[in-house]
Amino acid sequence: MPELPEVEALAADLGERLIGRTIRRVDVTEIAALKTFDPSVDALHGAVFTEIGRRGKHLVLSVDSGLHLVLHLARSGWVRWRDASPRPTAGRGRGPLAARVVLEPPSADAAGNPLGGDGVDVTEQATHKRLAIHVVEHPDQVLSIATLGPEPLDEAFTEERFAALLAHAGRAQIKGVLRDQRRIAGIGNAYSDEILHVAKMSPFHPASMPAADVRRLYDALRQVLGDAVDRARGVPASSLRAEKKQGMRVHGRKGEACPVCGDTVRQVIYADSTFEYCATCQTGGKSLADRVLSRLGIRR
Structure with a gap:
């Protein structure tokens, strides 16, 4: 997407x-x-x-x-x-x-x-x-x-505004909050994976979090999106999809080595989509539950 x-x-x-x-x-x-x-x-x-x-x-x-x-x-x-x-x-x-x-x-x-x-x-x-x-x-x-939320790379999207947004989301999972266009505009499945990987945060982490975690996530959000915009600048439309895929650390890289720690990138099938993460970097080495596989009686 x-x-x-x-x-x-x-x-x-x-x-x-x-x-x-x-x-x-x-x-x-x-x-x-x-x-x-x-x-x-x-x-x-x-x-x-x-x-x-x-x-x-x-x-x-x-x-x-x-x-x-x-x-x-x-x-x-x-x-x-x-x-x-x-x-x-x-x-x-x-x-x-x-x-x-x-x-x-x-x-x-x-x-x-x-x-x-x-x-x-x-x-x-x-x-x-x-x-x-x-x-x-x-x-x-x-x-x-x-009904769009704020643009995450605008100067007006400050760390304080981001903190208030997360506090309002409460116990909602941070992965879904980042993707919710009514809260923040423009972030989808791929870049939410990338942001959480850089922030070393579980996709299932509650949105309401301590100030130090907010700052880490905010910095990751601005870094990942800013770097992606810079990479895509000047790239013709015909090459943008390939450029996006090449720039991903974990998204779409199930089974590959994490570029930070070398652990295997894992995947969760969730609702009508999937997401990828590194257990060592993001969840203390723990595998996240895959709802689809769990319903089928399959353990990972």
């Missing part, structure tokens, strides 16, 4: 390509992905991109008419730049293509023929489609943006 660092880099990459370009048309091929109807997608035709930004895990593409095309890529969505004219689509609901932005050609060749056909494809490689597309007059009209 694209998280804060990848969406930040996507916004920067698309900004270099899209700002100042005119939209010829927007085709939505996966109708279920379109969550709004007024304004219609057709209202974007002829508009010029003025700003490409990010709110949490959302991409916000703004145009000169005052409208915003907001994309939430969910677990398996992505944005692909297309250099050439698109091939005909396979039809609605077939294949990974969810939407296509076709741009007006910026110039013509020596014979006067327009160049172009370039633009953006929004895709989703998943059986259960969760990608969301909105056309709105203001980004806060998207409920999942309006």
